[in-house]
Amino acid sequence: MKTKVFISIIVFFIISSVFAQTNLNNYKYVIVPNKFDFLNEENQYRLNELTQFLFNKYGFTALMEGSQYPEDLIKDRCLALRTHVMKDSGMFKTKLKVVLKDCNDKVVFTSKEGESREKEFAVAYNRSLRDAFTSFEALNYNYTPKPSKLAVTKSLPDNKTDAEVLEEVKKLKEELQTLKEQKAITAANEETKMAKAIVSEAEQKVVSTKSTAIKVVNGILYAQEITNGYQLVDSTPKVVFRIKKTGLKNVFLVEGESAIIYKQDNVWILEEYVNDELSKKELNLKF
Structure with a gap:
C-alpha cells in the first residue's frame, strides 16, 4: 500500500x-x-x-x-x-x-x-x-x-x-x-x-557602518547607568554607544560592535578593527 x-x-x-x-x-x-x-x-x-x-x-x-x-x-x-x-x-x-x-x-x-x-x-x-x-x-x-x-x-x-x-x-x-x-x-x-x-x-x-563609530565620538560623552552597563550620550543628548560590564575593572564591551572601551593611564580608549586594522580613539567620558 x-x-x-x-x-x-x-x-x-x-x-x-x-x-x-x-x-x-x-x-x-x-x-x-x-x-x-x-x-x-x-x-x-x-x-x-x-x-x-x-x-x-x-x-x-x-x-x-x-x-x-x-x-x-x-x-x-x-x-x-x-x-x-x-x-x-x-x-x-x-x-x-x-x-x-x-x-x-x-x-x-x-x-x-x-x-x-x-x-x-x-x-x-x-x-x-x-x-x-x-x-x-x-x-x-x-x-x-x-x-x-x-x-x-x-x-x-x-x-x-x-x-x-x-x-x-x-x-x-x-x-x-x-x-x-x-x-x-x-x-x-x-x-x-x-x-x-x-x-x-x-x-x-x-x-x-564600522567607520561611523569613529566619526561620532568627538566631544564629551556622559555615562548613564543601565542594566549590566551604561549608555553613553552626547550633549544633544543622543545615545552614541551602549556598553556592557565585563569581569575586568574599567573594561567594557560595545554593544553591536566588534569593539571595547577601557581605561589606560586615566584615559578612556575605544579600540576596534576597521578594515582589518586595529584602530584606537581617545574618549572624553564623564561618569
Missing part, C-alpha cells in the same frame, strides 16, 4: 513538472519590473537586474519593464509573462519565491521558496533568489508557439503548405537554440561580474 502511494506521488510530480514546462514553453518573453513590491527603490540590491540575468541564463528572453519591446510583443502583449518576486516572513531566514503571471493576471508558474540565513540584505536576497531559480533550471525551457498561433500562420494568404509551416517552426526552434547557446557562453562572465559587484557593495556598507 505504501509503495502504491509513493509511486502515485512521484507520478503526480512528474505530471506537474511536464505541465508547468508546457505552459511556460508557450510564452516567448518574460518581463521583469524595475522595482519589486517588498523593496523601497528601483533595482535595490541589484535584485531586478539579477532576476533578468537568471531568466536569460536558463534560456528565457527576459526584458526589463519599459525597455524597447520587440514588435511581436507590442502587437500581442500575451506573448509575455510578468515577473513577481515575493518575500515571505522569517525570523532567521530570508525567503523569496518567483511567480509568473500571464496577461490576464493568472498565475502560470510558482518557483520553490529560496532561502538564505545571511544577515547582510544584499547577500541574503542574492542567494535566496538564486536558490528559487533552481526551479527554472530543471524545466529546460524552450519557446514553442501555441497551436492557435500556428493556425493563424497557416491561414495567411500566402497559401503555405503544412510542410512549409512545420519547416518554419523547425527553423525557429533552431534559432532559439542557437541564441540559448550564445547566452550560455557569456553567462559565466556576467555572473562573475555581478557577484563581484554585489560582494563589493556589501563590503562597502560594512566598512561604512
